[in-house]
Amino acid sequence: MKTEQIPSRTDFEKKAFYTPAEIAALLQVHVSTVRDWIHTQRLFAYQLSERVYRIPLSSLMELLGETDEATRRDLSTAESDQIWRDISAEHRSSPAQA
Amino acid sequence: MTRLRQQQLEQRIAKVEGAFSRLGRVDVARQIGSPQAIVITVTHPGWGAPTTAQLSFVETWIIEGGLWALTRYAYDLLLRPGPGRLGFHWHDGRYHEHCVDPADPGRDHHFTGGPVDLVAAFDRFTAFVIGRQPLT
Numbered sequence: 001m002k003t004e005q006i007p008s009r010t011d012f013e014k015k016a017f018y019t020p021a022e023i024a025a026l027l028q029v030h031v032s033t034v035r036d037w038i039h040t041q042r043l044f045a046y047q048l049s050e051r052v053y054r055i056p057l058s059s060l061m062e063l064l065g066e067t068d069e070a071t072r073r074d075l076s077t078a079e080s081d082q083i084w085r086d087i088s089a090e091h092r093s094s095p096a097q098a
Numbered sequence: 099m100t101r102l103r104q105q106q107l108e109q110r111i112a113k114v115e116g117a118f119s120r121l122g123r124v125d126v127a128r129q130i131g132s133p134q135a136i137v138i139t140v141t142h143p144g145w146g147a148p149t150t151a152q153l154s155f156v157e158t159w160i161i162e163g164g165l166w167a168l169t170r171y172a173y174d175l176l177l178r179p180g181p182g183r184l185g186f187h188w189h190d191g192r193y194h195e196h197c198v199d200p201a202d203p204g205r206d207h208h209f210t211g212g213p214v215d216l217v218a219a220f221d222r223f224t225a226f227v228i229g230r231q232p233l234t
Contacts, residue, residue: 016142017228044120046228054228056120070115070124079127080135083156087172088190090206 017054100168107159107166114138114216121224132161133169142227150178151227155216173219175226184226186214
C-alpha cells in the first residue's frame, strides 16, 4: 500500500485555519490527498458546507506529530471559592433583563 | 440533573480535552474531593485570524449516593482582545445567558436561559470563533 510522506517542517506561516488547498501546497501533496485525509479522519476539519472545509492549525500540527498536551493542575478550595464568588458577583452589578 | 459514575466523569473530561484541543491550548484545573470544581480553559491563539478567544468552562460536582452530580456551571467565550462575550451559566439557582456585543460593548446583556450541555456550549462557541456565526 502506498503511503504519502509528510514533511516534518513546522516553520511555516501559522494561521488559525487553512483550506485544503493551502494544506496541500504546504505539504506538497495533491488537494485530493488532503480531502482523503479529511474523509478518512486522518486530518480533522470543520465542515462549513457540503464542500467547504477549514483545517485548524492544531489538526495540522497533530498530522505533523507536533501535538500540544493539555496541562493539568490541582485547584485549591480557596481558588475554587474565589472563582465562584467572582462569577456570582457580576450579577450583583448587572441586573437580569429577562 | 446530570449524574455520573467516577469513571464516566473521568471519561467526560478526557473526551472534552481531546475535542477542545482542536481549537487551541487546553488547561485543566481540578479540585480534589467533593465538592469538586473543574475548570477547563481553551486559549484560541488566532495566528493572524481576526478572532482570538478564551473559552472558559467552570463546573462544580458533588458526590450524592455514590454518583457525581453537577450542581452549577459557567461556560464563557471571551473574545481577545475584547470586548465580546457569550456565556451560558447555571448558578445561584438560575439558568441564564450573558452576551456582550462588540459593537455595543457598554452593556452585558443578561437573559434567562435553559440548561446547556458543556459540549453544546463548546460547539456554539466554536461556530463564533471560526466565523460561521456573528456573536450577536
